[in-house]
Amino acid sequence: MSSIDNYSTKLLLDIKDNNLTFSNFYLADDQVTKILVAELKLPWSTCPNCRYPLVHNGHYVSHVRYLSANASKPLQIELHKQRLYCQSCHHSFMANSPLIDKHCSIANPVKQKIIQDLTTDRAMTDIAQSNHVSANTVLRTFTKFKHLPQDTDYNYLPEHLGVDEFRGVGRQLHFICVDDDTHEIIKILPTRLKKEIMACFKKFPLIVRSRVKTITMDLNAYYQDLAQELFPNAQIIIDRFHIVQMLNRSFNQLRVQTMKQFKHSDRRYSLLKYYWKSYLKPYNQLEVKQVKYYQHLKDRLTQEQIVEEGLAVSPKLRATYDLMQDFRQALANHNPKQMSQLCDEDVALGEQMKITLKTFKHNRKAVLNAATSKYSNGCVEGTNRKIKQIQRTAYGYRNFSNMTARIRLEAKNAILKENNLSMIA
Ligand SMILES: [Zn+2]
Incomplete structure (x- = not known):
């Protein structure tokens, strides 16, 4: 075991927690995994309930998986969490860090890295391997993202829309609607049935729908009727x-x-x-x-x-x-x-x-x-091609919401905001 400098280690690992102190490191039995030893202290010395001085009650040791610079050499932190006990109210306290969640042995930066990796065209097993976690961990992190509340704004629709369909889960045709200017995906629906499309767009008030100026599509008479009904002021453009x-x-x-x-x-x-x-x-x-x-x-x-x-x-x-x-x-x-x-x-x-x-x-x-018109269906067709690629990389999807969540992650405008990431981790 060799001692290491706390300040530079934290600087390199980008850890800002003041209660955490690195002291030394050693190699695991496999001679590859590097294990850093750190102590996590509680910020208080008196009981927050009754102000009584707390007494030492040992440490809880957990191994936390962390990001490593070299993907072939995993990094772990042997975290000694301080435990204190109050002799007056018989409460015990254990140190916590924003770095890791309770009952979890994977550091939050790892989860953020997983989400970051999910925005690229890579298979989940591949992401799991390069982050030294199981495929299930990747799936779990992905599911957390999937269930994040989506802020759908029903007071806005772009002026120029493109609609089409693509084949996805269970060889079914899904409806897709794209912003022709920004190429952002507006909606993906599980089917292309009239009932579903109507129900989806009827959520937008008529005044919002009237602002749509053009809709591009292929020669599908089916969508033309729908478009006329939903967007009263829109010009229909057949793709060149x-x-x-x-x-x-x-x-x-x-x-x-x-x-x-x-x-x-x-x-x-x-x-x-x-x-x-x-x-x-x-x-x-x-x-x-x-x-x-x-x-x-x-x-x-x-x-x-x-x-x-x-x-x-x-x-x-x-x-x-x-x-x-x-x-x-x-x-x-x-x-x-x-x-x-x-x-x-x-x-x-x-x-x-x-x-x-x-x-x-x-x-x-x-x-x-x-x-x-200068608008054509090119951008929807391009998006469809990308979706096809996403499906190929995953060897197909069985679950529609999983597929749309991954498309959302890999979309051109999927800028991962800091708060978005912290919500997942
Ligand atoms: Zn107490």
Whole structure:
């Protein structure tokens, strides 16, 4: 056992308790764990009940796990808690420290470190290992955080919302609502049922809900009805990505249909099959000068020539292609007028494209908003990707509230306030 300096030890361990004094240290039997010996004194020498002088009544020794600088070398404090006895009222007193809770052998800074670690994308067993605690301790600390009262402010809603759904506990779809400006998660609901969404947002008074200006979403008619009912002044914006995706899919469907009319050895089959990516490229970005040798066609052509030759196979395919390109162009140029005209265009189109246009016409205003608004569903989709990662790291969640608590911890704006941490510890 060697003696150590009390002041510098406390400085290094960031311990401010004046009643605690370090005296020496030794290695445990495993020759790895360092054990610091400290005495914890009671701040008074007379009985707080009857002012009678207290007498010595031994020490209570407990081993407290503490943070160590090197994760492979655990650190423990052998804490000698002073016990005093009052001979007048027969009360006994034991020293206490804000460093550790009663009946607990894990120091509070360790618990704070665990919560800090839980905000990163790490498995609980991993966090347990690096802090020299059991996985159950991590879970217990996490549960404490989970049950902290959440200060939900029903007098505020952001002006720009994004809604979507993601797959989570039990392969179920959960509803998610995000602030489009700050990317903060506003709500995650266990289901996407109308009843639940209504009940959740009806808690906000109508005046608060009326302040919402835009709501971005994918082409889900279900949410549009809900949004109109809940947020009377909000403009619905269909996500740009989903519009383009629907157009591309509709074109691709017709392309495959046309392609299948020909034999595999046919040049037209190869034109439509192997160079599908060129058709989806914006027309003005196609290579027009540089000639390349194409293996499947055994020919030297430019990209534009391939597209033109492929489209010449069928007038219907040509018309569908033109519509897809024009619509995408109009969207990129923020031209809602042209988009509206294209919706009404009456030419022979592929079946799938007809359905797509019908959907656009049905949600005309919301689709046209996509061209003029700077908001899109990008941030919700990004949040969903992050949630997917959280679920993967945990090998899936079985409990919805555990999942949302962890998402809350790992969220971008989860700034852990000091008082928040002290509430857990
Ligand atoms: Zn007393």
